[in-house]
Amino acid sequence: MAKVLVIGAGFSGHTAALYLGDKIGRQHEITVISNRDVFGYVPSWVWVGVGHMKPEKTIFKLKPVYDRKNIKFVHAAAKEIHPDAGDQYVLGEEIGTGKEIRLNYDYLVIAPGPLLNFAGTPGLGPEQGFTHSICSMPHAIKARDAYLALCDRMKKGEKVKIVIGTGHPGATCQGAAFEYIVNVHKDLVKKGLRDKADILWLSNEPALGDFGVNGVQIKRNGHVLKSDEFIKAVFNDHGIRYQVQTGVTKVEEGKIHWQNYEGEEGTADFDFSMLIPQFKGQPFKYIGKDGSDISTKLVNPAGFVLVDGKYGLPYPELAQTPSAWPAQYQNPNYTNVFAAGIAFAPPGPISKPFTNKNNLAIAPAPPRTGMVSGVIGRVVAMNIIDLIKTGKMTHSERMTEMVAACVASMGDSLWDGNAVTIVMRPVVPDREKYKNEYGRDLFISHLEMGVSGAWMKFMLHYTFIWKFKALLGWKLIPE
Amino acid sequence: MQNEQEFSKAEKFWMNFKLYQLWRFIILNIKVYTIAVQSKWR
Ligand SMILES: Cc1cc2nc3c(=O)[nH]c(=O)nc-3n(C[C@H](O)[C@H](O)[C@H](O)COP(=O)(O)OP(=O)(O)OC[C@H]3O[C@@H](n4cnc5c(N)ncnc54)[C@H](O)[C@@H]3O)c2cc1C
Numbered sequence: 366m367a368k369v370l371v372i373g374a375g376f377s378g379h380t381a382a383l384y385l386g387d388k389i390g391r392q393h394e395i396t397v398i399s400n401r402d403v404f405g406y407v408p409s410w411v412w413v414g415v416g417h418m419k420p421e422k423t424i425f426k427l428k429p430v431y432d433r434k435n436i437k438f439v440h441a442a443a444k445e446i447h448p449d450a451g452d453q454y455v456l457g458e459e460i461g462t463g464k465e466i467r468l469n470y471d472y473l474v475i476a477p478g479p480l481l482n483f484a485g486t487p488g489l490g491p492e493q494g495f496t497h498s499i500c501s502m503p504h505a506i507k508a509r510d511a512y513l514a515l516c517d518r519m520k521k522g523e524k525v526k527i528v529i530g531t532g533h534p535g536a537t538c539q540g541a542a543f544e545y546i547v548n549v550h551k552d553l554v555k556k557g558l559r560d561k562a563d564i565l566w567l568s569n570e571p572a573l574g575d576f577g578v579n580g581v582q583i584k585r586n587g588h589v590l591k592s593d594e595f596i597k598a599v600f601n602d603h604g605i606r607y608q609v610q611t612g613v614t615k616v617e618e619g620k621i622h623w624q625n626y627e628g629e630e631g632t633a634d635f636d637f638s639m640l641i642p643q644f645k646g647q648p649f650k651y652i653g654k655d656g657s658d659i660s661t662k663l664v665n666p667a668g669f670v671l672v673d674g675k676y677g678l679p680y681p682e683l684a685q686t687p688s689a690w691p692a693q694y695q696n697p698n699y700t701n702v703f704a705a706g707i708a709f710a711p712p713g714p715i716s717k718p719f720t721n722k723n724n725l726a727i728a729p730a731p732p733r734t735g736m737v738s739g740v741i742g743r744v745v746a747m748n749i750i751d752l753i754k755t756g757k758m759t760h761s762e763r764m765t766e767m768v769a770a771c772v773a774s775m776g777d778s779l780w781d782g783n784a785v786t787i788v789m790r791p792v793v794p795d796r797e798k799y800k801n802e803y804g805r806d807l808f809i810s811h812l813e814m815g816v817s818g819a820w821m822k823f824m825l826h827y828t829f830i831w832k833f834k835a836l837l838g839w840k841l842i843p844e
Numbered sequence: 845m846q847n848e849q850e851f852s853k854a855e856k857f858w859m860n861f862k863l864y865q866l867w868r869f870i871i872l873n874i875k876v877y878t879i880a881v882q883s884k885w886r
Contacts, residue, residue: 598850598851601849736880740883762883767883768876768879768880768882786872788875788879809879811872811875815858815859815865815868816859816860816862817866817869821869843880843883844883
């Protein structure tokens, strides 16, 4: 009997666990260790952050799902990984009791999502700093409370400044920040308060609509329409000011300090701000048989797990080498260790990085969205099943082959809500396969705004919660 | 929208015209489902 251990029960880890439990859970031991006993449907935290969805609607308990799927659940935070042959285990701390837990494994999936590195920008974040975040449920609730308090001030006639975007020169997840800014706009319109707010988009993207993926391009009526023109039109329509090519370096009460591509330094004042922090890998200890630190064999300096990608290529070469992106998410030094979702180390950025004259790198990190994370979770699970059954992996999918569909809602009403729907294939441009300057399939890629997007967003919320609960037909729903 | 930086009145009309949007909803679902499901067989 093989023991498979999954760290983290988010988009990637939970997906991996469901496939493993479903296919081999009766014959083998599948265990999930997660520091939260609920699954969180992260995309809907945007709505939590403006007070349009109750937090409880975005979560459900994991254990009942795992009981049905022959998966053992351990409610603990993983701390140490001991991957050397002979005695391979993970040490965790049980939530509630603080008791140390030891979990042995034959195969390990590391899928704990990102460490939200607020410390990377002085003054950033809802705990030690002055800005808000929607990257965790408690943060989204805090952002909602602050936002609603701000609305109360506006109702009394006060004019306010709102800044939303990225809070670090190397931040990712611009899509979530974009969705939040347009939701805030729409909510203020509905409340009759829009004229009381000056709203600014502040981001490290090289251009508007870049989203850390080098933008989205589609063919429409014989023209190539690019996301920078499209998002510019959205912001112009909504009266949202924008400033890109900007890295936030420090935050003080009511003041954001930044530097831009030209190396200029400046500030933006705010009454309310939601800025996405830099993401890092979870700070696990990787310990060898002799007790030594072996982290360089497993993770890069940012803590992301090294897998089967080609690391260290300069950007121009990486942009022309689709095969540099990992296919099986397997650590080369410990072949029974896999990483899924945000936890794996990408070989480099997708968007063009930039370093200004002050030596500040302003470069969005590649996003590993929900769909990407789910696909990786499935690929990893199927390969572990292959290895257990036949000793040979048969599944692979690079980000240069993956599709991503993102729906950035603007308000949640099914009648007058709106959303930008973005589909791109592939997520990372493949200039060998798609012989255009963008390296994408311009026919499949899609960029559209309309009320149908709002319907889509609702549908995705309920469909994915259905899928993640492993209810009837869950496998038919793509990741 | 074709390279200008604003949506035209006609585009805004179509964005909110429910019957057209229903059509787009169906198209979009078919498109996303068919390409996303291909990934399952890799
Ligand atoms: C506000 C917001 C909106 C978004 N909207 C979209 C969208 O519309 N579409 C889209 O495709 N993507 C969206 N994303 C991105 C998407 O949510 C992420 O890509 C996805 O959640 C990443 O999956 P993951 O499995 O890597 O990490 P997560 O989903 O974060 O899961 C990680 C899990 O590991 C657990 N964990 C952490 N540390 C430990 C530990 N030490 N021990 C055990 N368990 C641990 C966590 O509690 C969590 O359950 C959005 C992100 C945000 C923040």
